[in-house]
Amino acid sequence: MPRMLEVSDEVRAEIGDEEAERLLAGDGSPGSYDCTSCRTPGDSEREQTSTVLFVGDETAVLAFAHAGCIPSQVVSVPEADLQGAVRSITGDSPAPAAAPAGDVPQSVPGGQAVLGITSGLILINGELHPALVVEPTAPIARPGTTGPGDDFLPLLIEQGFIPMTDTEEVPQALTGWSILLAAGQLHSVLQPGQIAWWQAHRPLSVTDGWRAAVNKTQRVLVYAAPVGTIGQQPREDLLRDALDKAARNGKLVAASMPLAGTPGA
DSSP states (O other): OOEEEEHHHHHHHHHHHHHHHHHHTTTSSEEEEEEEETTOOOEETSSSSEEEEEHHHHHHHEEEEEETTOEEEEEEEHHHHHHHHHHHHHOSSSSOOOOOHHHHHHHOOOOOOBEEEEEEEETTTTTTEEEEEEESSSSSOOOOOSSOOOOHHHHHHHHHHHHHOOSOOOOOOOOOOEEETTTTTTEEEEETTTEEEEEEEEEEEEEEHHHHHHHSSSSEEEEEOTTTTEEEEHHHHHHHHHHHHHHHTOOOOOEEEEBTTTTTO
């Protein structure tokens, strides 16, 4: 039975006209599926469905999503990330249990510290924004130095992050950076060149509210602070209080980033 599939020109160029027509005819495409964005059920026989092609260096995975969640597109993914996401995208085997927020760090140069990430919703001018808060577990030295100082914020400012003195303002967009959200889980923060600046050891689950907010805004606000500034806050109101305090003390930088593969990524 023909499917209500949307196959973008860029996806068609990757998979070829023959495969695209085969999918549209219902051969090889599912009737029911779990949306790769919101993870709720979908039915390509009854509702508009996007084809989303995740492409790594050697691997490509075709997934399906509600057209209202994300458009049909090709998402470039670091090969290591794609290998980790294949199970949850395809359902070939149970997805690994997600680690708690802040417990999925990636080693930074020198191996002296790791980056912890916490997800939460930030209220700005009456609108909820999906946010990530990044805080290292130890001071970050500038590459090539061994001094006792903490250069975490200066290094990020050099990359384009903006010092924040008021959390009631939406941070500026950071060109070339993006957030990889695959199969409804957080995988990476990507810097220019699709290089993982932060990468989850295991896909990080986010709340339904966070996922709904990012589906609406198609961007994530990323805040960063030096070690010991924010800490692990059990509630979003306490997280916001910690961000406000960090901003007042000049210890907060931030940027707005699109989802990987979306316009502006």
